[in-house]
Amino acid sequence: xxxxxxxxxxxxxxxxxxxxxxxxxxxxxxxxxxxxxxxxxxxxxxxxxxxxxxxxxxxxxxxxxxxxxxxxxxxxxxxxxxxxxxxxxxxxxxxxxxxxxxxxxxxxxxxxxxxxxxxxxxxxxxxxxxxxxxxxxxxxxxxxxxxxxxxxxxxxxxxxxxxxxxxxxxxxxxxxxxxxxxxxxxxxxxxxxxxxxxxxxxxxxxxxxxxxxxxxxxxxxxxxxxxxxxxxxxxxxxxxxxxxxxxxxxxxxxxxxxxxxxxxxxxxxxxxxxxxxxxxxxxxxxxxx
Numbered sequence: 001x002x003x004x005x006x007x008x009x010x011x012x013x014x015x016x017x018x019x020x021x022x023x024x025x026x027x028x029x030x031x032x033x034x035x036x037x038x039x040x041x042x043x044x045x046x047x048x049x050x051x052x053x054x055x056x057x058x059x060x061x062x063x064x065x066x067x068x069x070x071x072x073x074x075x076x077x078x079x080x081x082x083x084x085x086x087x088x089x090x091x092x093x094x095x096x097x098x099x100x101x102x103x104x105x106x107x108x109x110x111x112x113x114x115x116x117x118x119x120x121x122x123x124x125x126x127x128x129x130x131x132x133x134x135x136x137x138x139x140x141x142x143x144x145x146x147x148x149x150x151x152x153x154x155x156x157x158x159x160x161x162x163x164x165x166x167x168x169x170x171x172x173x174x175x176x177x178x179x180x181x182x183x184x185x186x187x188x189x190x191x192x193x194x195x196x197x198x199x200x201x202x203x204x205x206x207x208x209x210x211x212x213x214x215x216x217x218x219x220x221x222x223x224x225x226x227x228x229x230x231x232x233x234x235x236x237x238x239x240x241x242x243x244x245x246x247x248x249x250x251x252x253x254x255x256x257x258x259x260x261x262x263x264x265x266x267x268x269x270x271x272x273x274x275x276x277x278x279x280x281x282x283x284x285x286x287x288x289x
């Protein structure tokens with residue numbers, strides 16, 4: 001069983017801790033819980049901390065998938081099909097949509113990273129994608145040119161002294177307007193629709209700011225903490241659609257906001273309620289193994 005990327009922990013060196021051994025069967029693995037993190041001294045990832053924030057649009061999308069799964073299930077109303085089994089089937093099918101989108105997003109991320117690594121060695125790399133359309137590669141290449149991007153660090157892991165960890169997609173140098181210096185970039189895949197704006201959620205900016213300060217603290221390059229924060233949306237539905245946003249960050253206010261969320265996550269309200277359902281679910285999964 002693999003770990004969900006939605007709930008990650010890191011050790012004090014910045015190494016990801018995605019799985020732990022089941023006590024009843026050490027050959028099987030499960031997702032780590034808060035108790036595991038406390039026992040081993042692990043720290044939460046940036047994305048785990050930001051789960052404390054409300055995400056109405058994401059919850060609406062999940063509810064929509066659940067309802068569609070229920071309304072289209074072939075055994076709705078079948079007299080010989082137990083309600084509990086039906087509920088589990090509906091939940092599984094709804095989750096399949098999310099897992100499929102997540103898997104595709106991972107494939108896009110891998111190819112985007114490969115493309116950017118090529119740019120470290122050549123201004124015009126001969127890059128052939130397996131998943132992304134060629135038009136999307138062209139659009140990403142234009143994005144690189146538009147901001148004068150020079151990729152330096154990829155998937156750089158960190159553990160911040162305040163007690164959170166992470167791994168950011170790309171750190172480099174860029175030139176945007178009068179600015180010339182460090183930038184932090186996070187790739188986001190999205191199933192965009194023609195004629196509609198891509199979504200740029202505010203919590204993405206807090207994630208980027210935490211990455212900037214986390215890496216600066218971990219590798220000792222103070223200037224990275226004040227890097228430009230850039231979110232890039234790569235469409236998985238519209239060929240060649242790539243949009244990006246540089247977040248305003250006057251006086252590092254997004255970092256202050258993230259630290260407030262981190263304190264909330266560390267409080268009894270955060271550790272005793274937000275993740276309690278997942279702790280219970282993981283205990284049940286371990287018992288079933």
